[in-house]
Amino acid sequence: MPGEDIESRVGKSNHSSTGSAYSLEDRDRNWVSWLIPLFVVANVVMFVVEMYLNNCPKRIKNRGFNYGDFGDKCVARFLGRLQRLGALNWAKVVHQHQGWRLISCIWLHAGVIHLLANMLSLVFIGIRLEQQFGFVRIGIIYLLSGFGGSILSSLFIRNRISVGASGALFGLLGAMLSELITNWSIYSNKVAALLTLLVIVLINLAVGILPHVDNFAHIGGFLTGFLLGFILLLRPQFGWLERRSLPAGVRARSKYKAYQYVLWLISLTLLIAG
Template identity: 60%
Template sequence: MGKGSTEEASVLMSPERSRSSAQPVGSMPPPQPPARYVDVRPFRSWTPWLVPAIVVANIIVFIITMYVNNCPKKTGTCVADFLGRFAFQPFKENPLLGPSSTTLLKMGALQVSDIVHKKQGWRLISCIWLHGGVFHLLANMIGLLFIGIRLEQEFGFVRVGILYIISGIGGSLLSALFVQSNISVGASGALFGLLGGMLSELITNWTIYANKFAALTTLVFIIAINLAIGLLPRVDNFAHLGGFITGFLLGFVLLIRPHFGWVAQKSLPMSSLPSKSAKRKHKAYQYLLWIIAAILLTIGLIVGFILVFRGVDGNKHCSWCHYLNCIPTSKWSCKDSSSVFCDILTDSTMTNITCRDTGKSRSYPVSNPSSGQINSLCAQLCG
């Protein structure tokens, strides 16, 4: 008390505390501890390394392919002769600045006859890592960097890696069913699988996006443009479609995320959440899409493998499906190698092919070529 004061202060003693904890009557209650918020990070950010590694691997495989190709020794007339054995095949044979079809076949290009008759099923995977030329490689790798890095940052290397490989296989399966007269190479099927995964991810995780319709419109536009480009000649659009469908279904399985209500709930103070108000991590429609997609994907892949290894030609069962791969116009033709004819003469080391339409003849260092190789070489010679 102040000096000279005669007033007496009343104090209230807490029974749980000692004398030293006495407080004046009428004072404010002690402040409550601040509400505890949970630091929730449902969307972990990953450091992308797999997608750049895939790009590097594709470049290395292309360099090895060009080394094996050795155009100066096998052909003579090459593009960019200063590159030595890494020089490209003539433009007329390969306008993409790349190796010959024979080299691509040796390296593992997709050829249905080898899968059916020689049981070389590994070509369904090996063809994903091969490219027809520099232009082909650049287009796919730039697209992969733009799309794949974003996905890997959000979902990690495991899920993106699975999505990439299985989508590539799905693209190879559909290509093998409908494009049986030519060889096929490229990562386009796997790349379209990533696009398909992005679309299904947007659909199944609809509640967490702010600009939903803008994102959907942009993504659908990009997909439509790329599929439309596949309708041009010399582009394997069946690989694009197969990869896209596979990636679209797989995205519902691999890229599912907690819905917005669960995320918002986890960011609230723990004390403000009644035990009965807890929300489920995923919506019912997400589980439904997961189940449907998993079933369709499993059935589709199993049926696809069976049909391919049995040598089924999809064009015989679908008279209009070839328009999904190329639409003929007055500017270009969609004729493939089956529409040209050549005379073949082979010996123990060489194969001589003569085009009946043009009379051109050329010898190739190939012994006992398969029907697919003959068709491909004939198309190049007569083209």
């Protein structure tokens, strides 16, 4: 009927057909995730390179296998050598103009536990996002968030090096939050979606309590990803998605809501200004 709320009608039908937090989740998941697994492989390969540069195979051969030598201790005792591979160092970035370290540092890790924690989080968070939004948008968010985290870290941490994919990971978390905000009206189970995201964020924030954790990279990555989410992760609204099946005389809704355009513009302005 012309007077019926098309968005409500579609929302009800989607809600009754699925119990997921997304009412459009099944429809949107048409991407095959390959970039996030590739990122994981790249991080593991770089860690193997670190082990060889730190002469770990020789240490294991001469002294017998020991988890400490193979893992965190083997790498941590030679953190200085990480600079050869591109660890973030304020002095080298500023005085030696090695800006490439702002990106290279996100592919390096200081130990096995550090690597496993980040890669498990990346798989858990990143694959789902890539399935929903594709490799281009998620890849951009991941890399730019890592870059943003490195910038903030280099501004506040000047007396030690920094490595790890945590800034990029927090960028994905920030993007998840902004995606939830800007696409709020198309969630069929808003409470479940919000609680799930809050639990994930709180768990990752708790990691920041541990010693030697670069919280500035976390904050910079999160803020960058949060702003990018408003720009890159917009979803069309129900009325626009169902425009082809609307009865004659019923006016289709616009593709995006007014607040989505406002958030998009504000986020873009802040990113450019920052």
